[in-house]
Amino acid sequence: GESVGLHLPTLSVQEGDNSIINCAYSNSASDYFIWYKQESGKGPQFIIDIRSNMDKRQGQRVTVLLNKTVKHLSLQIAATQPGDSAVYFCAENKGGGGSNYKLTFGKGTLLTVNP
Amino acid sequence: DTAVSQTPKYLVTQMGNDKSIKCEQNLGHDTMYWYKQDSKKFLKIMFSYNNKELIINETVPNRFSPKSPDKAHLNLHINSLELGDSAVYFCASGAGQNYGYTFGSGTRLTVV
Numbered sequence: 001g002e003s004v005g006l007h008l009p010t011l012s013v014q015e016g017d018n019s020i021i022n023c024a025y026s027n028s029a030s031d032y033f034i035w036y037k038q039e040s041g042k043g044p045q046f047i048i049d050i051r052s053n054m055d056k057r058q059g060q061r062v063t064v065l066l067n068k069t070v071k072h073l074s075l076q077i078a079a080t081q082p083g084d085s086a087v088y089f090c091a092e093n094k095g096g097g098g099s100n101y102k103l104t105f106g107k108g109t110l111l112t113v114n115p
Numbered sequence: 116d117t118a119v120s121q122t123p124k125y126l127v128t129q130m131g132n133d134k135s136i137k138c139e140q141n142l143g144h145d146t147m148y149w150y151k152q153d154s155k156k157f158l159k160i161m162f163s164y165n166n167k168e169l170i171i172n173e174t175v176p177n178r179f180s181p182k183s184p185d186k187a188h189l190n191l192h193i194n195s196l197e198l199g200d201s202a203v204y205f206c207a208s209g210a211g212q213n214y215g216y217t218f219g220s221g222t223r224l225t226v227v
Binding site for chain 1: 146148155158209
């Protein structure tokens, strides 16, 4: 399933299912995107990144898709496990280059995996 | 060996007090950041420093004063704390453009 909403979106899946988390970004000039995972009480942890000259990138059990036409980013998690339960953030580079580089984060999606 | 370490992890203080949060990174990165995460989990950049020089200041009240004694350290001092300052503050460091950040584990600040 997919999640939408103005507040922190929530996605609940069964263990073993695939998860898809979506993100709409705002700046068509953004050229670098990252997905972060934040577990309760911890800092955000890098999962996977993608540059704007790509539309798909795969990691271990995760795939990021980038659609620049509609400014949309998604994270697919295969065979979701209880340890995947966390808040997931997309982030984009909106701040220009060099030392002005900064990442701007989306609102986050809470993923809950049911055993 | 923790890559980005912040202290303290928890900080409870009264309104009007002054407090500091310390951050250190051992990754050799030139750039360090402070982010604030509110109760709705929204992460907003506050400051960035590149090799001890302030680069980004995102209209943060001047009660917040970052200090970078060297490129491995970025501390955050907050004067005259207000209730609205209650949040989780994250330090991060980065290797540069088109690389992700490494975050610390956060400091949960509660102002009562």
